[in-house]
Amino acid sequence: MPASQEPLKGDALVKEVCRRIRVARSYWDAHNNAACRGEREKALALYNTLTKAEKEKIPQQLRIWLRYRSEKYFGAHRTPPTGQGKGKTPKHSSRRGKKSRSPRR
Template identity: 80%
Template sequence: MAKQEKLLTEQALIKEVCRRIRVARSYWDAHKNAACRGEREKALALYNTLTKEQKDQIPQQLRVWLRYRSEKYFGAHQTPPKRLPNKKTSHHRRS
């Protein structure tokens, strides 16, 4: 993945950041939190490589979602997601 990121031109990098943010938002809207978290982390990693001028080319709505709204739910201060128990070892009662 690192080689691919280096090959991206400036405009392609900006476009890729926007695409990843949009994908993360679509996962968020579909309540797919694990997928959203992964895409958000990828988008944020690429976003942090941009210069200030490049960041200004990202639409404001996408920047706000990436930096503020999603930080509220996926930030470092949040408890990481827990693994669900296997269905075979689940201790649910049968009625």
């Protein structure tokens, strides 16, 4: 949010929280965990600024995903991403240098 904009309040804030949760879920469905984590953190920060009445305006399905399901995968108890994944090594390193067999006739 640019510095010139005023902070969101009321229905605009609720709408923005819903939008961010939906974006995070779409990243989740696309298996883009890094983007999902960032969008979820933004949504959660905004969600925590809502009053109890405003939280009730957020659809239950979105609230549940934000607080429970995504907490399982992105919560504080999880190891934070380091930028190095397990998939950095070649999958078939044992086959290097070997010639492939020609198919039998």
